[in-house]
Amino acid sequence: MDSNQNLLVIIGPTAVGKTKLSIEMAKRYNGEIISGDSMQIYRGMDIGTAKVTKDEMEGIPHHLIDIKEPAENFSVAEFQLLVRKKINEIAQKGKLPIIVGGTGLYIQSVIYDYQFSDVPGDEVFRQELEERVKVIGNEALHQELIEVDPESAAHIHPNNVRRVIRALEIVKLTGKTMQEYQRTQLPELLYNTALVGLTMEREMLYNRINTRVELMVAEGLLDEVKGLYQQDLRDCQSIQAIGYKEIYAYLDGRVTWSEAVDQLKQNSRRYAKRQLTWFRNKMDVEWFEMTDVNNFPKKIAEISHYVEGKLQVKSNTY
Known part of the structure; x- marks a missing residue:
């Protein structure tokens, strides 16, 4: 840029x-x-x-x-x-x-x-969510994101499971929502x-x-x-x-x-x-x-x- x-x-x-x-x-x-x-x-x-x-x-x-x-x-x-x-x-x-x-x-x-690439992944957590969403459905997983990070959830469609899981993963690994994490990056x-x-x-x-x-x-x-x-x-x-x-x-x-x-x-x-x-x-x-x-x-x-x-x-x- x-x-x-x-x-x-x-x-x-x-x-x-x-x-x-x-x-x-x-x-x-x-x-x-x-x-x-x-x-x-x-x-x-x-x-x-x-x-x-x-x-x-x-x-x-x-x-x-x-x-x-x-x-x-x-x-x-x-x-x-x-x-x-x-x-x-x-x-x-x-x-x-x-x-x-x-x-x-x-x-x-x-x-x-x-930059979100420096947030490490948690492969085990991600796989758990991928398996669980098959049981509970996209809407239920999205509801979980609403509860911990409503701001991100408002911009992520329930069917975009990959992004829902990533947002949940960021919360788990950093203790911050996606937006809170952004603010720490200056x-x-x-x-x-x-x-x-x-x-x-x-x-x-x-x-x-x-x-x-x-x-x-x-x-x-x-x-x-x-x-x-x-x-x-x-x-x-x-x-x-x-x-x-x-x-x-x-x-x-x-x-x-x-x-x-x-x-x-x-x-x-x-x-x-x-x-x-x-x-x-x-x-x-x-x-x-x-x-x-x-x-x-x-x-x-x-x-x-x-x-x-x-x-x-x-x-x-x-």
């Missing part, structure tokens, strides 16, 4: 305004955008993941969107590999790479130099990174999230999820996403439509809260308050001033 390579990263909770800002930044600094969202990689999952539309892109190239089928799994390791490759490709064109998204662990894996940024975080007064953010869910419903979320449901896509990573699992419960007849939508709103609000907690605890972020949505030009100016100072770049369109 080139520590002199400029990289702009825009993070924040769902519905805070990352897409709008990222387009503006890409236009100003001749940038291309890399999605930092673990679910926008899936084809056919557009409405529920609030995927950027062609019109919203305003001609700005976007990467790592629609690269997987919903039945396929996608890991942090694969994301890390693909994004680092894209950063190099964009930089070689003389453009500014801009990562935009809300999946903290994925973004963290790209911009920091974390990792360094791999790029010259401007890390921009967007935040908003909680009540306003929650209102925006509720409104976004209602808009998703109006735009045809039910039909989108039905398309996946009718393919009998069920026990896979993509369907665990907020916006899909709630509608599946409705299609299964387990809840009413009203209950499904309410649950979707509630889960989205809770996710936003978890996102903010993650970013504040895990990354050295420069935060910008976006509550005053009517003063967007002023916020653009503030953020641009920070980016230009941090990356030593100049606006090329203003």
Whole structure:
């Protein structure tokens, strides 16, 4: 990795305004955008993941969107590999790479130099778990990880047994969760990174999230999820996403439509809260308050001033 390579990263909770800002930044600094969202990689999952539309892109190239089928799994390791490759490709064109998204662990894996190879393996423990999972099942083993390391469990699908076992192995061998172990490593940024975080007064953010869910419903979320449901896509990573699992419960007849939508709103609000907690605890972020949505030009100016100072770049369109 080139520590002199400029990289702009825009993070924040769902519905805070990352897409709008990222387009503006890409236009100003001749940038291309890399999605930092673990679910926008899936084809056919557009409405529920609030995927950027062609019109919203305003001609700005976007990467790592629609690269997987919903039945396929996608890991942090694969994301890390693909994004680092894209950063190099964009930089070689003389453009500014801009990562935009809300999946903290994925973004963290790209911009920091974390090494897990120095945690030794415990072959006997691993084999014990491999044998036990055949008896108790993937979900039960994943539940064990939730109990000792809920943060890692939230980002590892129950069917990714290898990663579940490795996370349990790290806890057993180090006495620390994966994230606690990371913090002891004092990792360094791999790029010259401007890390921009967007935040908003909680009540306003929650209102925006509720409104976004209602808009998703109006735009045809039910039909989108039905398309996946009718393919009998069920026990896979993509369907665990907020916006899909709630509608599946409705299609299964387990809840009413009203209950499904309410649950979707509630889960989205809770996710936003978890996102903010993650970013504040895990990354050295420069935060910008976006509550005053009517003063967007002023916020653009503030953020641009920070980016230009941090990356030593100049606006090329203003």
